[in-house]
Amino acid sequence: MKICYKAAAAALLILPALAGAQQIPSANDEAADEIVVIGRSVTTGSASVAVEREFLVDTAAVLREIPGATVNPNGLITGIAQYRGMYGDRVAVHVDQLGVVSGGPNTMDAPLSYASPMMTEELVLSRGIASVSLAPEAIGGHISTKTSRGDFGDDAFRLSGVLGTRFSSNGNVRTSTARATLADKQHRFSAVVERDDGKNLDTPEGQIRPSGINRDRYDLSYAYADEVRQLMVYAGNLDTRNSGTPALPMDIIVIDTDLFGTTFTFDVGRKLLLEGRFSYNDVYHVMNNYSLRQAPMPAMQRVNTASGSGSHFYLAGTLEQKNSELVFGVDGNSAQHESVITNPDNANFQVNNFTDVNRDLLGAFAEWRRTHNEGGLEVGLRYKLVDTNAGGVGASGMMGAMGTNVATLATAFNAANRDLSWRTYDGVIKYRWKSSDAVEWNIDIGSKSRAPSYQELYLWLPLQATGGLADGRTYIGNLELKEETSNEVVFGMSANSDRFAWSPQVYYRRIDDYIQGTPSTNMLANMVSVMMTGKEPLQFSNVKAEIWGFDAAWKYELTEDLFLDGIVTVARGRRIDVEDDLYRLSPFNASVGLSYSVDDWTLKSELVGYADQEHVSAYNDEIETPGYWLVNLEFIWNPMSSLRVEARVDNMFDESYQDHVTGVNRAAGSDISVGTRLFGAERTLSAGLIYSF
Numbered sequence: 131m132k133i134c135y136k137a138a139a140a141a142l143l144i145l146p147a148l149a150g151a152q153q154i155p156s157a158n159d160e161a162a163d164e165i166v167v168i169g170r171s172v173t174t175g176s177a178s179v180a181v182e183r184e185f186l187v188d189t190a191a192v193l194r195e196i197p198g199a200t201v202n203p204n205g206l207i208t209g210i211a212q213y214r215g216m217y218g219d220r221v222a223v224h225v226d227q228l229g230v231v232s233g234g235p236n237t238m239d240a241p242l243s244y245a246s247p248m249m250t251e252e253l254v255l256s257r258g259i260a261s262v263s264l265a266p267e268a269i270g271g272h273i274s275t276k277t278s279r280g281d282f283g284d285d286a287f288r289l290s291g292v293l294g295t296r297f298s299s300n301g302n303v304r305t306s307t308a309r310a311t312l313a314d315k316q317h318r319f320s321a322v323v324e325r326d327d328g329k330n331l332d333t334p335e336g337q338i339r340p341s342g343i344n345r346d347r348y349d350l351s352y353a354y355a356d357e358v359r360q361l362m363v364y365a366g367n368l369d370t371r372n373s374g375t376p377a378l379p380m381d382i383i384v385i386d387t388d389l390f391g392t393t394f395t396f397d398v399g400r401k402l403l404l405e406g407r408f409s410y411n412d413v414y415h416v417m418n419n420y421s422l423r424q425a426p427m428p429a430m431q432r433v434n435t436a437s438g439s440g441s442h443f444y445l446a447g448t449l450e451q452k453n454s455e456l457v458f459g460v461d462g463n464s465a466q467h468e469s470v471i472t473n474p475d476n477a478n479f480q481v482n483n484f485t486d487v488n489r490d491l492l493g494a495f496a497e498w499r500r501t502h503n504e505g506g507l508e509v510g511l512r513y514k515l516v517d518t519n520a521g522g523v524g525a526s527g528m529m530g531a532m533g534t535n536v537a538t539l540a541t542a543f544n545a546a547n548r549d550l551s552w553r554t555y556d557g558v559i560k561y562r563w564k565s566s567d568a569v570e571w572n573i574d575i576g577s578k579s580r581a582p583s584y585q586e587l588y589l590w591l592p593l594q595a596t597g598g599l600a601d602g603r604t605y606i607g608n609l610e611l612k613e614e615t616s617n618e619v620v621f622g623m624s625a626n627s628d629r630f631a632w633s634p635q636v637y638y639r640r641i642d643d644y645i646q647g648t649p650s651t652n653m654l655a656n657m658v659s660v661m662m663t664g665k666e667p668l669q670f671s672n673v674k675a676e677i678w679g680f681d682a683a684w685k686y687e688l689t690e691d692l693f694l695d696g697i698v699t700v701a702r703g704r705r706i707d708v709e710d711d712l713y714r715l716s717p718f719n720a721s722v723g724l725s726y727s728v729d730d731w732t733l734k735s736e737l738v739g740y741a742d743q744e745h746v747s748a749y750n751d752e753i754e755t756p757g758y759w760l761v762n763l764e765f766i767w768n769p770m771s772s773l774r775v776e777a778r779v780d781n782m783f784d785e786s787y788q789d790h791v792t793g794v795n796r797a798a799g800s801d802i803s804v805g806t807r808l809f810g811a812e813r814t815l816s817a818g819l820i821y822s823f
Contacts, residue, residue: 175256175257175258175572176254176255176256176257177196177197177199177254177255177257177683178252178253178254178255179192179195179196179252179253179254185296185298185764185776185778185780185816185818186247187206187207187247187303187305187326187328187343188201188203188206188207188208188209188242188243188247189209189242189243189245189246189247189250189253189275190203190209190210190211190240190242190243191203191209192247192253193209193211193212193213193253193255193273195697195721196255196683196697197257197633197635197681197682197683197697197698197699198213198214198257198635198679198681198699198701199211199212199213199214199255199271199699200212200699200716200719200791201791202217202598202600202714202791202792202793203377203789203791203792203793204236204238204375204376204377204378204598204600204793205238205341205343205373205374205375205376205377205378205381205382206301206303206328206331206341206342206343206373206374207243207326207343207345207370207373208237208238208239208240208243208375208378208382208598209240209242209243210237210240210598211223211240211241211242211271211273212714212715212716212791213255213270213271213273214270214271214637214639214677214679214681214701215270215639215677215679215701215702215703215712215715216269216270216271216639216677217270217714218237218583218597218598218599219267219580219583219597220269220270220271220580220614221268221270221271221272221273222260222264222265222266222267222268222271222272222273223240223241223242223273223274223275224241224265224272224273224274224275225241225242225244225245225274225275225277226275226276226277226364226391226393226409227274227393227407227444228391228407228408228409228442228443228444229241229265229409229442229463230244230389230409230411231411231413231438231439231440231463231465232413232438233385233387233413233414233415233436233437233438233467234385234413234415234417234434234436234438234469235434235436235467235469235483235484235585235589235595235596235597236375236378236379236380236417236594236595236596236597236598237597237598238375238378238382238385238415238417238598239368239370239385239387239413239415240598242273242275243345243368243370244347244368244387244389245275245277246307246324246326246345246347247305247324248294248296248305248306248307248324249277249278249307249309249322249323249324249347249349250275250276250277250278251275251276251277251278252275252276253273253274253275254273254274254275254276255271255272255273256268256271256272256273256274257635258560258572258574258620258622258635258637259558259560259574259575259576259578259618259620260272260558260578261497261508261510261558261560262495262497262510262511262512262556262557262558263446263457263459263495263497263510265461266461266462266463266491266493266512266514267491267514267579267580267581268578269578269579269580269614269616270616277322277349277351277364278292278309278322279309279311279318279320279322279349279351279353279364280309280311280313280318280320281311281313281318282313282314282315282316282317282318282353282355283313283314283315283318284314284315285314285315286314287312287313287314287317288312288313288314289310289311289312289823290310290311290313290822290823291308291309291310291311291822291823292307292308292309292820292821292822292823293307293308293820293821293823294306294307294308294818294819294820294821295307295818295819295820296776296816296817296818296819297816297817297818298328298814298815298816299814299815299816300331300332300811300812300813300814300815301328301329301330301331301332301341301342302328302329303326303327303328303329303343304325304326304327304328305324305325305326305327306324306325307322307323307324307325308322308323309321309322309323315355316354316355316356317352317353317354318351318352318353318354318355319351319352320349320350320351320352320353321349321350321351322347322348322349322350323346323347323348323349324346324347325345325346325347326343326344326345326346326347327343327344327345328342328343328344329342330342330374331811332811332812333786333801333802333808333809333810333811333812334784334785334786334809334812335786335801335802335809336800336801336802336809337800337801338374338376338795338800338801338802338808338809339374339376339422339423339424339797339799339800339801340373340374340376340381340422340423340797340800341374341376342372342373342374342422343370343373343374344370344371344372344373345368345369345370345371345373346367346368346369346370347366347367347368347369348366348367348369349364349365349366350364350365350366351363351364351365352364357397358396358397359394359395359396359397360393360394360395361392361393361394362392362393362394363391363392364389364390364391364392365388365389365390366388366389366390367386367387367388367389368385368386368387368389369385369386369387370382370384370385370386371383371384371385372421372422374422374423374797375417376423376793376795376796376797376800376802376808377600377792377793377794377795377796377808378594378598378600378793378796379419379594379796380417380418380419380432380434381417381418381419381421381422381423381797382415382417383416383417383418383421383422384414384415384416385413385414385415386413386414386415387411387412387413387414388411388412389409389410389411390409390410390411391407391408391409391410392407392408392409393405393406393407393408394406394407401449401450401451402447402448402449402450403447403448403450404445404446404447405444405445405446405447405448405459406443406444406445406446407442407443407444407445408441408442408443408444409441409442409443410439410440410441410442411439411440412437412438412439413436413437413438413439414437415435415436415437415438416433416434416435416436417433417434417436418431418432418433418434418474419431419432420432420474423797423798423799423800424797424798424799426798428473428475428476429473429475429476431473431474431475432471432472432473433471433472433473433474434469434470434471434483435469435470435472436467436468436469436470436484437466437467437468437469438465438466438467438468439465439466440463440464440465440466441463441464442461442462442463443461443462443463444459444461445459445460445461446458446459446460446461446495447459453500453501453502454498454499454500454501455498455499456496456497456498456499457495457496457497457498457499458495458496458497459494459495460492460493460494460495461493461495462490462491462492462493463490463491464488464489464490464491465488465489465490465584466486466487466488467484467487467489467584468484468485468486468487469482469483469484469595470482470483471483473527476527478526478527479526479527479528480525480526480527481525481536481591482522482523482524482525483523483589483591483593483595484520484523484584484588484589484595485520485521485522485523486519486520486521487518487519487520487521487584487588488517488518488519488520489516489517489518489583489584490516490517490518491514491515491516491517491581492514492515493512493513493514493515494512494513495510495511495512495513496510496511497509497510497511498510503564504563504564505561505562505563505564505570505571506560506561506562507559507560507561507562508558508559508560508561509558509559510556510557510558510559511555511556511557512555512556512557513553513554513555514552514553514554514555514556514579514581515551515552515553516551516552516554516581516613517549517550517551518548518549518550518551518581518582518584518587518588519548519549519550520548520584520587520588522540522543522544523540523543523544523590523591524537524540524544525537525540525591531657531661532658532661535654535657535658535661536591536658538654539590539591539652539654539655539658540590540591542654543588543590546609547609548588548609550587550609552579552581552612552613554579554581554613554615555577555579556576556577556578556579557576557577558574558575558576558577558578559574559575559576560572560573560574560575561573568625568626568627569623569624569625569626570623570624570625571621571622571623572620572621572622572623572624572635573619573620573621573622574618574619574620574621575618575619575620576616576617576618577615577616577617577618578615578616578618579613579614579615579616580613580614581613582608582611582613582645582670583597585597585605585607586607586608586611586645586670587607587608587609587611587670588607588609589605589606589607589670590606590607591606591655591658592604592605592606592650592655592658592659592662592667593605599647599713599714599750600793600794600796601713601714601750601751601752601793601794602751602794602796602805603647603665603667603668603750603751604659604662604663604665604667604668605647605667605668605669605670606650606652606655606659606667606668606669606670607669607670608669608670608671611643611645611670611671611672612643612672613643614641614642614643614644614645614672615641615642615643616639616640616641616642617639617640617641617642618637618638618639618640619637619638620635620636620637621635621636621637622634622635622636629686629687629688630684630685630686630687631684631685632682632683632684632685633682633683633684634680634681634682635680635681635682636678636679636680637678637679637680638676638677638678639676639677639678640674640675640676640706641674641675641676641677642674643672643673643674644672644673644674644675644705645670645671645672645673646670646671646673646675646705646712646713646749647668647669647670647671647749647750648668648669648671648673648749649666649668649669649749650666650667650668650669651669652669655667655669668749668750673705673707673708674705674706674707675703675704675705675706675712676703676704676706677701677702677703677712677715678701678702678703679699679700679701679702680698680699680700681697681698681699681700681701682697682698683695683696683697684696684697684698691726691727691728692724692725692726692727693724693725694722694723694724695722695723695725696720696721696722696723697720697721698718698719698720699716699718699719699720700718701715701716702715702745703715703745704745710747710748710749711745711746711747711748711752712747713746713747713749713750713752714747714750714752714790714791715743715745715790715791716740716743716790716791717740717741717742717743717745717755717757717790718740718741719738719739719740719741720738720739721736721737721738721739722736722737723735723736723737724736730767730768730769731765731766731767731768732764732765732766732767733763733764733765734763734764734765734766735761735762735763735764736761736762736763736764737759737760737761738759738760738761738762739757739758739759739760740757740758740787740789740790741757742754742755742756742757743755743757743790753794753807755788755789755790755807756787756788758785758787758788759785760780760781760782760783760785760787760810761781761782761783762778762779762780762781762782763778763779763782764776764777764778764779765777765778772821772822772823773819773820773821773822774818774819774820774821774822775818775819776816776817776818776819776820777815777816777817777818778815778816778817779813779814779815779816780811780813780814780816781810781811781812781813781814782813783813784812784813785810786809786810787809787810788807788808788809788810789810790807792807792808792810793807793808794806794807794808795807795808
């Protein structure tokens with residue numbers, strides 16, 4: 131049957147070519163270092179995606195269209211970014227150029243959940259090693275999104291905006307957005323709102339319960355611009371209610387986040403440009419294990435009330451020199467976290483999971499860039515100071531040996547030194563050179579570091595509060611953790627002929643003191659975990675690891691209106707202190723698309739394939755997954771410049787498959803049994819209508 135599917139998929143890719151055969155153009159209009167791949171722009175230095183053009187609910191899902199990147203989904207709107215085998219806190223994610231403090235210990239409000247798809251103008255991933263000026267901690271890469279707030283206008287104020295709605299048959303998922311912008315050439319007022327609503331998703335193997343969503347996102351902003359300065363201030367809110375996260379032990383009941391920020395640039399003259407950014411957000415988060423999924427017995431029902439708040443800042447100057455520029459500045463962030471677990475049927479039960487946790491980072495950086503006709507050179511250095519601390523913890527309402535052991539764990543944690551600090555340096559060198567007008571080469575060499583997260587340090591009781599690992603294991607923290615240090619080299623090129631363009635890169639990372647769960651040697655923690663789950667916990671520990679791979683984007687123009695394109699990604703990671711593979715890495719995957727565009731309509735067909743993943747982590751009890759192929763079709767019609775009509779079919783042949791980086795099911799009462807990796811969505815029909823004025 132799969133052979134028939136593949137044959138049909140190939141036919142679907144070929145038919146538009148036969149129908150649209152036209153004269154081959156004599157030259158490629160693309161820039162020599164750029165490839166356009168189904169709305170994507172992939173260069174040696176970055177990869178960007180126009181998110182507004184995608185049928186998405188979780189903006190993080192667009193990462194699958196960028197070579198080397200993917201998303202670890204724990205629910206429909208909880209995608210955690212992964213790039214070249216690194217994920218979670220290792221990948222710096224900025225919303226409107228600054229980070230977001232997550233509210234929950236399992237990252238249910240992952241940073242990209244704040245960038246709702248239809249109100250996000252673009253997503254940019256820095257390909258290769260991220261420059262030191264982009265983020266304080268970006269050991270695994272840097273991703274930035276931009277909210278669509280409209281443009282400045284002419285001399286007189288004019289109202290412009292967007293109204294859009296999309297519907298997907300699977301789960302009756304509805305996404306609607308509206309933006310209104312009032313602007314002249316110096317002032318811009320903008321209001322944006324998006325609503326996402328959906329029910330449980332169906333797969334060829336049954337329904338995933340719970341997997342519905344309910345999310346509202348709001349943004350208000352004012353911007354000013356003249357010849358020497360630009361300023362923007364914004365305020366927003368994310369309101370998520372009753373949304374399923376089946377790969378985690380609890381579901382979202384409430385995520386209520388207020389966001390504030392300001393950005394400015396000021397040309398002070400003498401070839402010096404100042405740039406500053408500041409943001410603050412405050413999160414109130416409630417989750418439980420009984421409202422949306424099949425409830426356990428009353429004694430095992432749990433509510434986790436968590437909060438997070440903090441700020442990010444960036445202040446830098448850019449000094450222009452002949453054929454070069456120097457960027458120098460300071461940045462940092464401060465975050466506070468709390469988490470309390472209770473039982474709605476037992477007022478005496480309470481676990482102070484994380485209490486008065488603080489994590490502060492201060493950084494200083496300098497980056498020198500030189501450009502010339504044959505390429506360019508970048509040299510960057512960064513110094514970081516990270517301080518963390520946590521308050522005392524405790525638990526009540528537990529009887530017998532369980533209560534005694536938990537109390538002993540809390541006493542030991544409270545007696546330990548929880549005021550910790552790390553002093554680290556990052557360094558990056560990038561060099562680009564042209565061997566011809568059509569070919570450019572690049573090499574990146576860098577050493578980057580990341581201090582441990584608060585979950586990795588202060589998780590004193592064996593729980594699954596792990597920043598979204600979603601492996602079903604309980605973990606305990608480690609106050610002795612060292613910082614991770616990644617030494618990496620990247621080599622690539624970007625080539626463009628009359629018809630064909632591609633941008634391959636190979637890379638190798640060695641990560642010293644990589645933080646991963648290993649079997650716990652804490653006997654009390656082991657006994658507590660066995661009483662709760664039947665398994666001993668893992669403890670966050672420093673190990674040695676390496677990750678290497680290859681990824682590329684390419685495009686081939688068949689005619690003036692017809693082109694083939696695609697991406698390919700290979701990432702392989704393993705520990706080098708013991709025989710084991712790294713957890714939750716995507717297997718070899720590739721996509722091939724055929725796009726035919728003429729006048730006011732475009733037809734796209736896509737074949738996406740994933741290989742078997744046999745390289746799995748034994749310590750995480752990771753399960754192998756078989757490979758699969760999917761066929762998707764999309765039709766876009768612009769009957770007028772202000773109107774866009776969309777239609778799409780995903781998983782056309784209703785293939786049953788499991789994405790390896792998807793978590794295992796933790797929710798009882800689903801058609802997918804507990805402990806089984808979640809299956810992908812069945813055949814899904816989608817339609818959209820977007821009107822601009």
